[in-house]
Amino acid sequence: MKPKRPSANPAAGKPSPAAPRRTLSREAWVAAARKALEKRGIAEVKIDRLARRFKVTRGSFYFHFSSLKDLHGELLEEWRRINCAPFWKLRETAEIDGYGFFSTIVHVWVDEDPFSPLLDLAVRDWARTSKSLGKEVAEMDDLRISLLERSFLAMGYSPAESIVRARITYFHQIGQYAIAFKEDPAQRRRYQPLFGKVLLGPLVEDPHESVSI
Incomplete structure (x- = not known):
């Protein structure tokens, strides 16, 4: 009987080491x-x-x-950090130029840096099942609308018209997110001056300024 030839691979026949966890x-x-x-x-x-x-x-x-609730808390902190903090910061602005302040608010949404429309909608939907979260989302809505109202007041509109214009602007923006509205960028650019005219009205000195909203 011929002796067996040694295997070319010393590890042949040995079980593979367990993959690291x-x-x-x-x-x-x-x-x-x-x-x-x-x-x-x-x-x-x-x-x-x-x-x-x-x-x-x-x-x-x-x-x-520690729990699923712990993970939920981290998700809400993410929402607060990227979707709420920019508006909390604007709230601290002492003196404002009406149009400039309006433009700054709008660009929080438009630039999406760091604002996330998808996260905002998801948390809004989540709030339907949580009374405490529903209250927090409502407070954030109120803050965003109040900032817009402040910009219109600074432009010279009356208190009543300022709140109406603020609500129209905000509901318009949230509505775009809610229906996941998509539009050709070139067409959107063509409409931007009209958005400025409709949303800001005749009191704005330069009605040709575009509003990317």
């Missing part, structure tokens, strides 16, 4: 939860579903979070 960061869990929230709503933000997506165990989640 995957560890996800807290930020990765929050990012995945935010994506689920924006696409399918808060009811779809579940530990098991997120774990299956990452192909990890529930233990990976509990390494970073």
Whole structure:
């Protein structure tokens, strides 16, 4: 009987070492939860579903979070940081130029840096199931409208007309988000001067100024 030739691969026949256990960061869990929230709503933000997506165990989640409520809290902090903080900062502005202040408010939405329309809509929908969150969202709506109202007052409009114009502007913006309105960029640019004329009215010194809203 001929002796067996040694294997060219010393590791041949040995079991493969176990793959290292995957560890996800807290930020990765929050990012995945935010994506689920924006696409399918808060009811779809579940530990098991997120774990299956990452192909990890529930233990990976509990390494970073004490509970699902803890993750929900992080999502709300994300909303406050990118969708509320810019308006809180504007609230502290002491003296304003009416048109300039209006333009600054509008560009928080238009520039989306860091403002996120998808996150704003998702949190608004989430607020339908939470009384405390509903109150917080309503307070943010009131703040945004009051900032717009302040800009119209500074332009010289009466208090009554300022609040109406502020509401029309805000409801217009939220409505665009709600119906996911899309428009050819070139066509939108053509309409911008008209938006300025309609939303700002005849009291604006330069009615040809465009409003990207």
